[in-house]
Amino acid sequence: MMNLFAKDTRRRIVGQFCLTILVFAVLGVLQGVAAATGSLSALLQTDSPTYGVSDAMVVRFTLANNGSEPVQVLPWNTPLEGKFTAPIFKVQSNGQEVAYIGPMVKRPAPTAGDYITIKPGEAVSATLNLAEGYAAYNAGSYSISFDANLAILGGPSAKLNGASVAPNISAATTLVLSENRPIPPSPAPKQATYTGCTTSETNTLSNAHASAEAIATEAHSALNNAPTSQRSTAPRYLKWFGTHTQSRYATVEGNFNAISGALSNQVITFNCNCNEPYYAYVYANNPYEIYICNYFWTAPRTGTDSQAGTIVHEVSHFTVVADTDDHAYGQTLCANLASSTPDLAIENADSHEYFAENTPPLSMGSGGSSCTRQPWDWAYCSDPNCGPCAAGEGDCDSDAECQSGLVCAHDVGLNYGQTSMMDVCENSSGCRLSPWDWGYCSDPNCGPCAAGEGDCDSDAECQSGLVCAHNVGLNYGQTSTMDVCENSSGCRLSPWDWAYCSDPNCGPCAAGEGDCDGDAECQAGLVCAHDVDSTIQTTMDVCEQPNTNACRLSPWDWAYCSDPNCGPCAAGEGDCDGDAECQSGLVCAHNVGLNYGQTSTMDVCENSSGCRLSPWDWAYCSDPNCGPCAAGEGDCDGDAECQAGLICAHDVGSDYGQASSIDVCQAPQVCTRPLWDWAYCSDPDCGPCNRGEGDCDSDSECQVGLVCRHDVGTAYGQAAAMDVCE
Secondary structure, three states: OEEHHHOOOOOOOOOOOOOOOOOOOOOEEEEEEEEOOEEEEEEEEEOOOEEOOOOOOEEEEEEEEOOOOOEEEOOOOOHHHOOOOOOOOEEEEOOEEOOEOOEEEEOOOOOHHHOEEEOOOOEEEEEEEHHHOEOOOOOEEEEEEEEEOOEEEOOOOOOOOOEEEOOOEEEEEEEEEOOOOOOOOOOOOOOOEEEOOOHHHHHHHHHHHHHHHHHHHHHHHHHHHOOHHHHHHOHHHHHHHOOOOHHHHHHHHHHHHHHHHHHHHOOOEEEOOOOOOOOEEEEOOOOOEEEEOHHHHHOOOOOOOOHHHHHHHHHHHOOOOOOOEOOOOOHHHHHHHHHHOHHHHOOEHHHHHHHHHOOOOOOOOOOOOOOOOOOOOOOOOOOOOOOOEOOOOEOOOOHHHEOOOEEEEOOOHHHHOOOOOOOEEEEOOOOOOOOOOOOOOOOOOOOOEOOOOEOOOOHHHEOOOEEEEOOOHHHHOOOOOOOEEEEOOOOOOOOOOOOOOOOOOOOOEOOOOEOOOOHHHEOOOOEEEOOOOOOOOOOOOEEEOOOOOOOOOOOOOOOOOOOOOOOOEOOOOEOOOOHHHEOOOEEEEOOOHHHHOOOOOOOEEEEOOOOOOOOOOOOOOOOOOOOOEOOOOEOOOOHHHEOOOOEEEOOOHHHHOOOOOOOEEEOOOOOOOOOOOOOOOOOOOOOOEOOOOEOOOOHHHEOOOOOEEOOOHHHHOOOOOOOEEO
């Protein structure tokens, strides 16, 4: 028998299925059922018939494949997970149901990699401590049953995600608790706190909390204000909660009233001490503490499966709020649940989350919205039919395009699953920049930075007692150029940093250390040898013992030709800075390195006759030995550098297989800009544009009778953001 958890097959905590719990009084196997891809049977057992006050109340679950083909089963919300993530058992004692006290976990949608394979004739098992999931405190007999429709990968009934549902799998057992267990004390009232959270995590949660409150309040308002005559056909309600009845609608409206009230009026405690592959989880009977897990931090602030939506989801689980369950995860499966079983949809946490997130937006009226722009369109917030924008919406250009009390936060789009340059309406309080943003430590709402935070520009942007250490980002999982606030003692630079040897806390460097810039940065008796450590990079300068008779520089070093032990350079050697660094009769030819297998900017000693520059060199046309340039040659800086009758056309290099910024000599023409250039229509030599031409910025850049249509480039084979005269 294979132990499931000796081989962790789970890559992401995702999954969905409806879990129906019934009571069975029979010990052992009650039912074995043939699935579409095999024959499965379940066994529920206890390690002992009786448990004492200090014993772990071990329950063992085994699932066997009795068929001739392998079966792939989704283990989530089953005992096969080896821990409680949902109320997977029905537990009763003396005819009364025993309350579930374990966590309620939010997950995204499933993938094929989340299933486990049970081979023919094989069985998998897992154990759980019943006391960790259920309030089994009183002495007596307990009946425990499992009854679920397992999700099976593949099979003839597979739907959108490739999963089908096997016939019901059931098992039950009993155990006896010999004496009363102590009842844990109720948690003490908590003040607002962020347990185990860094400063940046606290800022992220503060903003996500505000966004959660905003979308929950908007959801309740949308339900409350929807015209009674349109509620039964409202696309937003039908999408997530299914067929309308007054009773179900009232339940959902009441749930959002409670969720919005909890987020606005209750003290939420965010606990960052979770390292599980979840978004978050809560204990439903322990309001209002939310455990924040790994997937939360990479989610957008708002939008589908967002940070704000996750908070709405988790708050809905609390028994004192909406007491929701997890019947389905992911938009596709939640929409299917609403269509097939609306009574379960109105008690499903993800359904409430998606209704609140409302992405893509759906109307609560049958007529829809008069706004014809897509969210995040450059004019969405300024359009009178769409804006002003609510919290978490964009693209805004100023505070005036945001609803009252909000500000337009610049370049925060990554927090919302958009491009980094997207400007978004947000609450004005709190930090509105992403950690490691160039202005994070200097922003009065974010800084000064604590130890390990950045990007700082000076010690003044760090908290008291800290200094801004330069180029140490690699120590913090960031880019090497990131400056980070650190304690002031000791060397704060990484070995081989360009300033390591010159820093008074790190240098002068010992033998074999770098990067140095001169002998003064090396310890007494050592010299700074240039470009001698290819193990780090070829240009690294290292402190070494002196050798006065040998050249200590690598060929092509920037000082090779000027060093008295290496130069002057012979023909074909470099890097030189002037003819004096070349042997007699040679000249220093600039930017000809490509002819010698080096970089294009390398200067090389050559014979003095002829043109010594490479075509397209920035000085090629102005050099008396090379220019003036003929038609199709560059790089030129003015018409005087071109042959008679030619002009220097700017930024047309791409027409000649060069960089677009290259200027090229060519016969004069009226318009020198390529069609679709950003200034094509506004250039007096090219515009105004005719029908089907762009890029335009206003109607005045189009010919009489035409208008500038925004973001229609795809109709002309251009980028979607291209504006075209029509």
